[in-house]
Amino acid sequence: MAVYTRLGAEEMGAIIATFDVGSLVSAKGIAEGVSNSNWLIETQDEQDIAHRFILTMYESRTDISDLPFFLDLLDHLAANGCPVPRTIHDRDGASHRFHQGKALALIEFLPGVSVSDPTPGQARAVGAALAQVHLSAAGFGDTRANSMGLKAWQQLLGDCGHEGLASIHPELARIVDRELAALEAGWPTDLPRGVIHADLFPDNVLMLGDRVTGLIDFYFACTDITAYDVAVTHAAWCFSADGTQFIPALSTALLEGYESVRVLSPEEHAALPLLARGAAMRFLATRAYDWLNTPADALVTPKDPMAFARRLKFYADPGNAGVFAA
Numbered sequence: 142m143a144v145y146t147r148l149g150a151e152e153m154g155a156i157i158a159t160f161d162v163g164s165l166v167s168a169k170g171i172a173e174g175v176s177n178s179n180w181l182i183e184t185q186d187e188q189d190i191a192h193r194f195i196l197t198m199y200e201s202r203t204d205i206s207d208l209p210f211f212l213d214l215l216d217h218l219a220a221n222g223c224p225v226p227r228t229i230h231d232r233d234g235a236s237h238r239f240h241q242g243k244a245l246a247l248i249e250f251l252p253g254v255s256v257s258d259p260t261p262g263q264a265r266a267v268g269a270a271l272a273q274v275h276l277s278a279a280g281f282g283d284t285r286a287n288s289m290g291l292k293a294w295q296q297l298l299g300d301c302g303h304e305g306l307a308s309i310h311p312e313l314a315r316i317v318d319r320e321l322a323a324l325e326a327g328w329p330t331d332l333p334r335g336v337i338h339a340d341l342f343p344d345n346v347l348m349l350g351d352r353v354t355g356l357i358d359f360y361f362a363c364t365d366i367t368a369y370d371v372a373v374t375h376a377a378w379c380f381s382a383d384g385t386q387f388i389p390a391l392s393t394a395l396l397e398g399y400e401s402v403r404v405l406s407p408e409e410h411a412a413l414p415l416l417a418r419g420a421a422m423r424f425l426a427t428r429a430y431d432w433l434n435t436p437a438d439a440l441v442t443p444k445d446p447m448a449f450a451r452r453l454k455f456y457a458d459p460g461n462a463g464v465f466a467a
């Protein structure tokens with residue numbers, strides 16, 4: 142349940158009144174999500190027209206100094222035709238404000254649902270939408286370093302320790318040591334860079350049929366290798382949830398969809414197998430850390446790190462490099 146902060150009706154009404162969006166009709170906590178508190182807000186304007194918004198209250202995992210980057214990026218991408226929610230600025234023109242010491246933002250509600258078993262048509266559409274974001278973000282002036290890059294994976298997995306990793310799976314420490322060394326030695330430095338989403342999992346994409354209606358949750362967005370975002374999205378979309386099954390039809394469709402909008406260079410194609418190992422390591426690292434450090438009575442159930450250890454094994458197998466061939 143991702144509503145960490147309780148807000149009373151009067152409190153919520155006062156918050157909504159700071160925006161020029163009509164008066165509050167209802168506010169429902171949203172169960173999905175893990176990082177921040179979210180409410181579906183309904184308002185009514187003076188012409189009795191109903192409007193819907195998402196109110197997000199940023200909890201401890203989001204660095205508030207990064208909010209201008211995330212929220213300005215949404216406005217930039219929306220203005221350039223990408224299917225992302227616009228932010229609603231308050232009566233003072235600010236994209237976020239503070240309530241009881243916590244930052245909050247009101248953003249446009251987008252229709253659609255997150256798919257659990259994507260079809261190739263849906264994977265194709267997501268690939269195309271990702272490429273559209275990459276091209277549109279080229280004109281965005283701000284930058285943000287990736288706080289979840291190689292150094293962070295090393296740090297998180299170091300904090301887990303060999304014993305911690307072994308408690309998840311007896312083979313995990315050995316795989317992590319070998320793969321981290323390979324990633325450190327071979328991580329590319331000369332590929333095209335730009336703003337990337339960095340967490341485009343199915344639960345961060347809203348769809349109606351084969352149409353992408355919303356790309357959401359840009360709270361890991363940063364400036365990094367563009368093709369790394371393709372690798373992250375590939376790892377997130379092209380396997381069964383537990384990582385045991387690679388689904389070639391989804392992979393082909395995702396990559397074709399992406400390249401229908403932005404063609405990957407031969408250098409990017411060649412780097413994708415290693416970038417995908419990095420993508421799998423990134424989610425293995427955060428999941429392993431959370432697996433070992435989430436209190437038993439926490440509201441959030443930690444996600445399975447082994448689902449990404451299996452993807453990592455798949456990507457590290459030279460026999461599978463052809464997946465990313467041009």
Ligand SMILES: Nc1ncnc2c1ncn2[C@@H]1O[C@H](COP(=O)(O)OP(=O)(O)O)[C@@H](O)[C@H]1O
Pocket residue numbers: 143171173174175176177178179195226248249250251252255344345355357358360
């Ligand atoms: N702009 C939006 N339009 C419609 N639903 C949204 C929007 N933003 C968030 N949601 C809903 O809220 C849920 C949690 O949002 P998300 O940003 O993924 O939270 P978290 O960062 O905590 O994971 C999503 O799964 C979706 O159901």
Ligand SMILES: N[C@@H](CCOP(=O)(O)O)C(=O)O
Pocket residue numbers: 174175176340342345358424427428444
């Ligand atoms: N996508 C990550 C977890 C990050 O959570 P999100 O709800 O903010 O996308 C994973 O699956 O490990």
